[in-house]
Amino acid sequence: MSFRTTAVDYVEDVSPGSGALPPRAWYAASDAKALSLNGSWRLRVSATIDAEDDSFAEEGYDAGDWAEVQVPGHWVLQGHGSPIYTNHLYPFPVDPPHVPTENPTGDHLRVFDLPEAWPADGGAVVRFDGVESCARVWLNGTDIGEFKGSRLPHEFAVGHLLKPKGNVLAVRVHQWSAGSYLEDQDQWWLPGIFRDVTLLHRPAGSVLDFFVHAGYDHVTGEGTLRVDSDVDGRVTVPALDIDVATGESVTVAVEPWNAETPRLYDGELVTEGERVPLRIGFRTIVLEDGLLKVNGKAILFKGVNRHEWHPEKGRALDLETMREDVLLMKRHNLNAVRTSHYPPHPAFLDLCDEYGLWVIDECDLETHGFTEQDWRDNPVDDDRWTPALLDRAARMVERDKNHPSIVFWSLGNEAGTGRGLTAMAEWIHGRDSSRLVHYEGDWNCRDTDVYSRMYANHAEVEQIGKELDGGTHKRRELPFIQCEYAHAMGNGPGGLADYQELFEKHDRLQGGFIWEWIDHGITHPELGYAYGGDFGEELHDGNFVCDGLIFPDRTPSPGLVEYKKVIEPVRIEGDGADGTVRVTNKYDFADLSALAFEWSYQVEGETVESGSLSVPALKPGETADVKLPEPPADHRGAETQWTVRALLAQDTSWGPAGHVVAWGQFPVAARPLPSVAPTEGPVRGEGQITLGPAAFDARTGALRSVGGVPVEGMRLDVWRATTDNDDGAEWQTDTRYGVLWRALGLHRMQHRLDAVELSDDALTVRTRVSPAAREVGLATVYRWTSDGDRLKLTVSVAPEGDWTVPLPRLGIRFGLAEADAVRWFGGGPGEAYPDSRLASTVGRWQSTVDGLQTPYVRPQENGARADVRWAEIGGLRIEGDPEFWFTARRWTTEQLDAATHLTDLTPGETVWVNLDHGQHGLGSQSCGPGPLPQYHLKAEPAQFSFVFSTAR
Known part of the structure; x- marks a missing residue:
């Protein structure tokens, strides 16, 4: 006899569900009534799927003692259970389609009245825009269906069940379901109703589904519009004098849509029962000459992968948070987004249309955990799952098909290969021939229209660009993109400029998408931001979930600032000797008429004169040499340079006038190196040696003070708190230098004193610095x-x-008892490292010691300023020969290395200063390649100098 209940069999059913209406185009509003059901809901969480009966869905059920939660939201972020983070491992036994009996289940209740103005005629639907991972729905005690597909919309007809007052909407949400096997994305597992719930009135003759076809002929400058609609009606576009029946084509002269000039035309679809506003962008996407072209032009993606994230609300994002993301992207020169790894909230795509971003819209599909069993039983190669895959593809395409920003439909991510993916590709190609199909896992491009890869290193990317990569004949005729590259975990990524150089050098390489946009840290009262393992997960992947270009609070990281510089759409190069600046327009479509240019002239890092620079409105790809004015008065013996900036000439939708889009610096006169004539000699005294303004320990030769400023522990330093990219990923076969450094013992170097020698003009201290147990x-x-x-x-x-x-770093470290304010002449204002330094601007900067720190969610090496000529801190002035890397912090490198969260770092009374002759590069080996050889800090003979004096 079997005692297993059948009431919850739908949870393990591989079908997408039952009861939901066919998918259709999403639109934000119309003249039909709508009622948001967001807000406070009642919640009861059970440990298993069958712990409670269904009586809660009946009218009159008393849920007064239930908890209250906010919808949209995740119950585990509102005090009920805990989030779980895994990269690809399923946090439950892999036995598809079965899931554990211990399956947290949240029963949600919302009681609502219809507004007084709610029409009595017509129907109604309730729409769920996102529920993880499986939901069953009742209205007024009637079971109306169940569904899976967490990041996809589902609508149910409910007009016949509504009443004026006291409607009871009951939703049972299961954390795990058969659908969980299709949603193994690298992110937190967060159950709940996390997107909007809306009741929509459906008047007689209202709009059902519609498809806006808006092509552009770049030869004639004309756009052709046709709106196919399930319900007959008319389409009007006042700015174009268009008034045509649905299904009828019309061709008129238009301004095209692209990510640089996102021209949208306001229109309206009018049927007997509803008026739906349209925002129409005319553009045509083709695969031609082996390239992806939009409006006749091959484009270059300067993109990023974007998970939806908020440090307190998880994937429950509001419109203003989404807008903040888009504005940050535009202000940092990004032009493209891959919606990893699911369709985003539909309002985000409206913003991409409005502000201008190319979009790869990705289906809510990933089965990555099956790689642990060599993809055996993978649902995408099992015909039983194909209806669910097709349902997900259809719900993405139908919902989002009217967005001009979308250039690719992506089948999903890291799901292996199989018949189900082929079925998805065939369906999408048949439904929408106006866009291309993407899927990274299809290396032979059987089902796709682009050759896409993740984390291919620079050498392989160059081979692909040269068409020397082999592969199938079809693949060799397709464009190449890196759908993920330059893993932005912790300090990094390095090597961006080297990738960009390849993308711009070879036509076949059409750019890529950084992994990823935001660190998925969760606000935590003791830890600052929590990551994997901080909630007691049995399986987790640590801080691998914190790998974004912005921190959890949406502060740009140094990696984003570097990326902005690397991909800036105007190249500004100069020759200080002849006073000429060369300006190149690197936009795909826009000329430079929206930009104003200004020059400034610096002496010893300080601007002494500035003015505007007349630059022609160059078309894409054009270059002009522009003469700079005569330099200001002679500053012989001083370091001088020009800086030229390209700024927004006027306010735009995404940035204010004066916003810096691009810049370039070039020297005029080189820096005079500091020199000290050795006119003083060392003098041995009682327990100490004096030399000029300095005092040394007589026995060890260790510096004790300079000009009365106490100095502690000055000695050679080669260790840095390893970065995520130094440590690499466990699965990688490439050299992971952070691991090798620890194995060699570079984190515990010992210093042997060999000699303290006094001569007429010098104090010389000879030492040997080496790790225990090694030669x-x-x-x-x-x-x-x-x-x-x-x-x-x-x-x-x-x-x-x-x-x-190689060495992690090479320089000296010492401690200062009292230090806070810091001034320096060199690179700034933010940190820089050998393969991530293009954004470092040479000038005079100031900060506090705390302000020098970069708050990576997992503490690690950070905060170095590059190309420093001199720095002042704690009463000392330090000049370098050659320029040096400067770092200062209120804890030791060892304390930084031991910390796992920012709250582990307790400021001490000593400020520890590093003056480095060299630093090892960053790379992005937390998932991608390590630093290129030219950025390795080789262990080889070196000599460098510093001049110390009291600060002015």
Whole structure:
């Protein structure tokens, strides 16, 4: 005898559900009545799917003792249970389509009255825009259906069930279901009703589904509009004098839509019972000459992958948060978004239409966990699951088909290959021939219209660009994009400029999408931001969920600032010697008429004169050489440079006038190097040695003070708190230098004193710096000289033994007892590293010590300023020969290395300063490739100097 209940069999049914209406185009509003059912709902959470009966759905049920939650929302972020983070492992046994009996289930109740103005005639539907992962719905005690497909809309006809007062909408939501096997995306598992719930009046003769076809002929400059509608009506576009019947084509002269000039025409679809506003963008997408072309022009994606995220609300985003994302993207020169790995809230696509972003719209499909069993039993190659896959494809395409911003339909992500994907591709191609189909896992491009890859390294990308990558004949004739590259986890990504150079060099390479937009940290009272494992998950992937270009609070990271510079749409190059600046328009469509240019002239990092620069309104791809004015008065003996900026000339929808779009700097006169004549000699005294303004320990030769400023622990330093990209990913076979550094012992170097030597003009301290248990070391000599007022340190380093790994850093570290304000002349205002430094602007900057820190969710090496000529901190002035990397923090590198959250870092009384001759590059090996060889800090002989004096 079986005791398993059949009342919940739908949870493990591989079908998409029952009762829902066919999918249709989404639109924000019409003249038909609508009632938002968002707000406060009653919630009861049960540990299993069959712990409670269905009586809660009946009218009159008393839920007064239930909890209250906000919808849209996730119950685990509102005090009921805990979130779970996995990258690809399923957090339950893999036995499709079965899920655990311990299946958190949230019963939701909402009681509502119809507005007094609600029409008595016609029908009504209730629409759910997103519920994770499976829901069963009742209205006024009647079971109206169940559904799966978390990030997809579902509508149910309910007009016959409504009453004026006291309507009871009951929704049972299960965390796990058969649908969970199709939703194994790299993100938090967060059950709940997390998108809008809306009641829509459906008058007689109202709009059902409609498809706006708006093509553009780039040769004639004409657009052709046809709106197909399930219900006959008329289409009007006043600005174009269009008034035609649905299904009828009309051709008129138009301004086309593209991501740079997103021209939208306001129109209206009018049927007997409803008026629906339209926002129409004319554009044509084709695959031609092996390239993706829009309006006759091959485009270059400068994109990002975007998960939906808010640190307190999870995937329940409001319109203003979505708008903030789009504005940040536009202000940082991004032009494209891949909606990883599911269709976003539909309002986000409205914003992409309005502000101008190319979109790869991705289906809510990922079965990544099946890779653990070599893809055995993968649903996408099992015919039983194909109806669910087709349902997901249809709900994406039908919902989003009227957005001009969408150029690709993506079948999903990391789901292997199989017959189900082929069925999806065939259906999409048949339904919408006006766009291309994308899927990264289809390396042979059997079902797709683009060759797409993740994390291909620079060398492979170049081979692909040269069409030397092999593959099928079809693949070789297709454009290439990196749908994910440059993993933005922690400090990084490095190597962006090198990728961009390849994208711009080879026509076949049509750009890529950084992984990803935002760190998925969850606000936590003790930890600051929590990540995987912080909620007691049995299986988790740690801080791999924090890999974005913006921090959880949407503050841009240094990685986003660098990306803005790398992809800026105007190249500004100059020759300081002849006073000429070369300007190149790198837009795909727009000329430069929307930009104003200005020049400024810096002496020792300070602007002494500035003015406007007349630059022609260059067309895309055009270049002009523009003469700069005569330099200001002679500043012989000083470092001088030009800076030229391209700014928004007027306010735009996404940025204010004066917003910097692009910039370039180029030197005129080089920096005079600091010099100290060794006119003073060391003097041995009682327990100390004095040399000019400095005092040293007589036994060890260690610096104790400069000009009365105490200095602690100055010595060679090669260790940095490893970055996520230093440590790499466990599955990678490439060299992971962070792991090798620890194995070698570079985090616990020992310093042996060999000699303290006094000569007539110098104090020389000879040491050997090496890790325990290893024979390799660094013979290090500190040579101190002085002219009486200033103190010069020359450090000479010679590797000993067989060094097979690069160094994390190479420089000196010391502590200052009192330091807060920092001034420097060099790169800024933010941090920079060898393969992520294009955004570093040479100038004079100031900060506090705390302001120098970059708050990566998992603490790690951060905050270095590049190309520093001099810095002032704690009463000291430090000049470098050559320029150096400057870092200062209120904790040691060892404390930073040991911290797992920002709240682990407790400021001490000492500020620790690093003056580095070199830093190892960043790369993006937390998932992608490591730093290129030219950014490795090789263990080789080196010599560098610093001049110390009291600050002015």
